[in-house]
Amino acid sequence: MSWLTEYQDLPGVQASFANWNSVQANRFTEIGVACNAVASGTKGAYGATRAANADDTRWTGGRWYAVIGFTVQLPVTTISFKGPMWGNFRFGLPAGLPTVSTANYFLDLQRQYPNENLIPVFNGYDAGSVLLEVADAAASTSPKIDIIAVECKNNPASG
């Protein structure tokens, strides 16, 4: 089981999340980027972190990326993101279940809470600091993640 908790205020953390309206206003294009993070050899534990640019280097420095979700080829318990732009705290969701649409997950979340800033944003220069982790009930599962993001020319989280 995994779940996502929103903290309205996390002292010391200036997390980079944007509103969908701001993402739309700054949109340049959409991009899908592969990241082959795998689960741990120990069942239930998070596997080794894998950078967002470890398997696909098409992130462009200076462009901003609003992560709206990801796709997987195999269901896993949790896929999480973390990085300094989000205070190095994990956030993520269960992946590959028939009842959870992961491709637009953060966008769907935004639609449920339109006044919140719920879409994670990072700069292409920092793609190496965006770390993905996989946890699963089976050992060493490789879900073959494709991160779905909206590429923006300006930072949608700053507005």
Added chain:
Amino acid sequence: MADYTHTDLQLVGRHVPDEGGGPFENMNQAMAAGHDVVNPVTGMYEIGVLIEGAFVPLITEKASLVFDRIEIAKQAQASQAETASTQAAGSTQANEGEGAQPDTGPLSDQAAPTDSSQG
């Protein structure tokens, strides 16, 4: 009558590891592929049928889960076999004990003639 083209199909299973799932020579190679163990069980286990030599998958399961179950089954079988052999040994000893005189130990065996001569 159903017009089956193939009957008595053979049910088979096979492990299909991930392309990047090893085997790795050392931990550095494993880490580069994202794994935290040198010999991860990756990929899927496919169960299917052979139709004229062609494998047609019916279901797939995460390979590590299948091999975990196999390992658990082996351990359970070994445990049962050990328990059965222990019980068998116990019952054999009990059967032998029913037809023999009560064993009071080597000292009593040696002492018995002495006791009878005295009596």
